[in-house]
Each structure stands twice: as C-alpha cells, then as structure tokens.
Amino acid sequence: MLVARSVALFVLAALFEIGGAWLVWQGAREHRGWPWIGAGIVVLGLYGFVATFQPDAHFGRVLAAYGGVFVAGSLAWGVVADGYRPDRFDVIGALICLAGMAVIMYAPRGH
Numbered sequence: 458m459l460v461a462r463s464v465a466l467f468v469l470a471a472l473f474e475i476g477g478a479w480l481v482w483q484g485a486r487e488h489r490g491w492p493w494i495g496a497g498i499v500v501l502g503l504y505g506f507v508a509t510f511q512p513d514a515h516f517g518r519v520l521a522a523y524g525g526v527f528v529a530g531s532l533a534w535g536v537v538a539d540g541y542r543p544d545r546f547d548v549i550g551a552l553i554c555l556a557g558m559a560v561i562m563y564a565p566r567g568h
Contacts, residue, residue: 525558
C-alpha cells in the first residue's frame with residue numbers, strides 16, 4: 458500500500474512540475490503572456506508540497522528518485538501536449554531512469 462501511495466504521489470508531482478514548467482514555457486517562449494506564466498509558477502509551487510507527502514523521510518532520496526519520474530514524465534508530456542515522438546533511445550533512457558528510481562526508493566533496506 459505504501460508503494461502504491463508513493464507512486465501516486467510521484468505521478469502527481471510530475472503532473473505539477475512538468476505542467477507548471479510547460480505553462481511557463483508557453484507563456485514566455487510561445488508568447489501566451491503573463492497569465493500562463495503566473496499559473497505555471499503557482500502549479501510549480503504546488504509541486505513542492507506534493508513531495509512532502511512521500512512516506513520516506515529523506516529529502517535527498519525522494520528528490521533523487523523523483524528525477525527518474527521526471528525524465529519519463531517529461532517525455533510522456535511531450536507526446537501528449539506537443540506531439541513529440543520519442544525515439545528508441547529516449548524510451549531506453551527513460552526506462553533506465555525509472556529502474557534507478559525504483560532501486561533508490563523501494564529497495565529493501567532492512568530497517
């Protein structure tokens with residue numbers, strides 16, 4: 458149950474961080490304006506709170522593991538939001554990152 462909760466929190470964090478960054482990108486780079494940038498800043502702030510709900514108490518571990526989720530989530534966001542087509546190296550790299558995330562976060566530590 459804790460693993461399922463943790464995974465759900467990682468997915469939610471990815472939606473907030475990647476979505477917030479995408480909103481800022483759209484506002485600044487695609488010239489959609491300050492309302493998009495402002496919304497992105499708010500959503501990025503919410504991302505910071507989501508990480509605090511992870512069951513593991515170690516900030517470094519949680520954020521290091523989240524890095525793998527961010528990599529895979531960013532590619533998935535690009536597919537959905539921007540029509541990006543990852544190549545096999547993108548997919549392999551994302552799978553390696555997710556495997557690393559699983560080892561960092563969910564390896565049995567015996568304590």
